[in-house]
Amino acid sequence: MRRPALLALAIALFAAPSFTAAQAVAANPRLDALKAEATREIDGKAKMIQEIIDQVYSFGELGFQEFETSKYLTGILEANGFTIERGVAGIPTAWVARWGNGKPVIALGSDLDGIPQSNQKPATAFRDWIVTGAPGHGEGHNSGQSVNIAAALVVKKIMEREKIPGTLMLWPGVAEEQLGTKAYLVRAGVFKDVDVNLFTHVGDDLATGWGNLPMLSMISAQFKFKGQSSHAAAAPWRGKSALDAVMLMGQGWEFHREHMELAQRSHYVITDGGDQPNVVPSTASIWFYFRERDYDRTMAMFEFAKKVAQGAALMTDTKLDTVVMVGSAWSGHFNRTVAEVMYQNIKKVGMPVWDENDQTLAKGIQRELGVPDSGLQSSPRSLRLMGPVNEATRMGGGSDDIGDVSWNVPTVTLNYPSNIPGMPGHNWANGIAMATPLAHKGVVAGAKVQAMTVLDILFTPKIVTDAWDYFNTVQTKTTKYVSFFAPTDQPAIWLNAEIMAKYRPEMKKFYYDPKKYPSYLDQLGIKYPVVRKTVQ
Numbered sequence: 001m002r003r004p005a006l007l008a009l010a011i012a013l014f015a016a017p018s019f020t021a022a023q024a025v026a027a028n029p030r031l032d033a034l035k036a037e038a039t040r041e042i043d044g045k046a047k048m049i050q051e052i053i054d055q056v057y058s059f060g061e062l063g064f065q066e067f068e069t070s071k072y073l074t075g076i077l078e079a080n081g082f083t084i085e086r087g088v089a090g091i092p093t094a095w096v097a098r099w100g101n102g103k104p105v106i107a108l109g110s111d112l113d114g115i116p117q118s119n120q121k122p123a124t125a126f127r128d129w130i131v132t133g134a135p136g137h138g139e140g141h142n143s144g145q146s147v148n149i150a151a152a153l154v155v156k157k158i159m160e161r162e163k164i165p166g167t168l169m170l171w172p173g174v175a176e177e178q179l180g181t182k183a184y185l186v187r188a189g190v191f192k193d194v195d196v197n198l199f200t201h202v203g204d205d206l207a208t209g210w211g212n213l214p215m216l217s218m219i220s221a222q223f224k225f226k227g228q229s230s231h232a233a234a235a236p237w238r239g240k241s242a243l244d245a246v247m248l249m250g251q252g253w254e255f256h257r258e259h260m261e262l263a264q265r266s267h268y269v270i271t272d273g274g275d276q277p278n279v280v281p282s283t284a285s286i287w288f289y290f291r292e293r294d295y296d297r298t299m300a301m302f303e304f305a306k307k308v309a310q311g312a313a314l315m316t317d318t319k320l321d322t323v324v325m326v327g328s329a330w331s332g333h334f335n336r337t338v339a340e341v342m343y344q345n346i347k348k349v350g351m352p353v354w355d356e357n358d359q360t361l362a363k364g365i366q367r368e369l370g371v372p373d374s375g376l377q378s379s380p381r382s383l384r385l386m387g388p389v390n391e392a393t394r395m396g397g398g399s400d401d402i403g404d405v406s407w408n409v410p411t412v413t414l415n416y417p418s419n420i421p422g423m424p425g426h427n428w429a430n431g432i433a434m435a436t437p438l439a440h441k442g443v444v445a446g447a448k449v450q451a452m453t454v455l456d457i458l459f460t461p462k463i464v465t466d467a468w469d470y471f472n473t474v475q476t477k478t479t480k481y482v483s484f485f486a487p488t489d490q491p492a493i494w495l496n497a498e499i500m501a502k503y504r505p506e507m508k509k510f511y512y513d514p515k516k517y518p519s520y521l522d523q524l525g526i527k528y529p530v531v532r533k534t535v536q
């Protein structure tokens, strides 16, 4: 009976298209043992994880200005045997860290940058600055690299001992908030040898997904107008106000908004509105983010905006001086094979065990913000793999230039639970958990999933072949990547330099010193958590 049984099995294996990479992973006891070892090792790295999270939180650097952050992170990786390439793609704060040899090449990425004016005392459930007016981590990007570093170091140790071939490549999302660099990293060839890219982003859940997901493509562009100054009271008729052009462009866009498809998101700020009221502004600038579902629709928005700008210049007898695309992102498309493999690990790891203090902080900020005080969840919210969004009903949402990477190499994003549900995003409230035990535990969970998934890929060549099969025959079958940036465009590395120059000297006084203090909360003298008795 032995032979027919084997034959039947072989036929079943070859005939069944449903034999997935995730199932291939499931049948490997040696791999299971190493994954169990990796999760124990990650627990052993909890102190290192806490230090990295707290340190980067205290730097609070904005996009393109992540100098302290990048120096610190590459220092850790270098000390652990990684080879560092700095200033990648002409971006001073971008780097690539590599360790290992040969295939597969597994990339681990996460963002670095902060949010303007979101500086905030951690663990404090009401508005309380460390440095008033300064930037901070009101998005939680201080935590993602620690997920990857902890996972990489643990896997590296196993690879060395077990003599497993493969290359680990860590990389940063510089200036993600400006969508400023990932398309340039692609252009510079950073991902050309990569087999699988595992990205991490902070969230309030342990989750991943595949397909298009609710993410929009985006163009970030600055429009600068030139007019003519004059005495605003003595000779206003001699002046041509560039500010008038900026305001009319904004107005023109508002009238246009009525005629756009519902999925669009667009918003702007005036970055130069003149100097003082008695001088007719000779220069003025307005900065737009244009978001739509895909490349073509987003480009069409941008082209229409140029018409509106020209109209505004015509109405004010000023000139549209320059239009500079300073950022862009493709809407992401995430890899089905890799997401299915990662999802199995998410189920195994589960959510962290929250304690009374974690819940008190979460409920405190939820009450402060007037949202349901449900606290922190104890199991992944929906124990299912997020799948593609129906194109016909797809609506709005944010953007991330990981989209550009996802159209060049099989990519997934792991959301790990280091933040509190119900936060508004890009706000000081999104920073309060980000240097507390809550964030530290969330990263430990995320690092376990990341390390286990890297091991899966190292041990299961079918994951890489299936991932590329999906990438080539499904994802990119009809859609081909072309960057929003023109070949002559360059990274907007000047962005945020003035803001950081203004605040950095004061912020430096509050950089975390892990040699003196067990945690950043200890350094700041904050007793975890600080919550108001009654909401004001």
Ligand SMILES: [Zn+2]
Binding pocket: 111, 139, 141, 176, 201
């Ligand atoms: Zn982000």
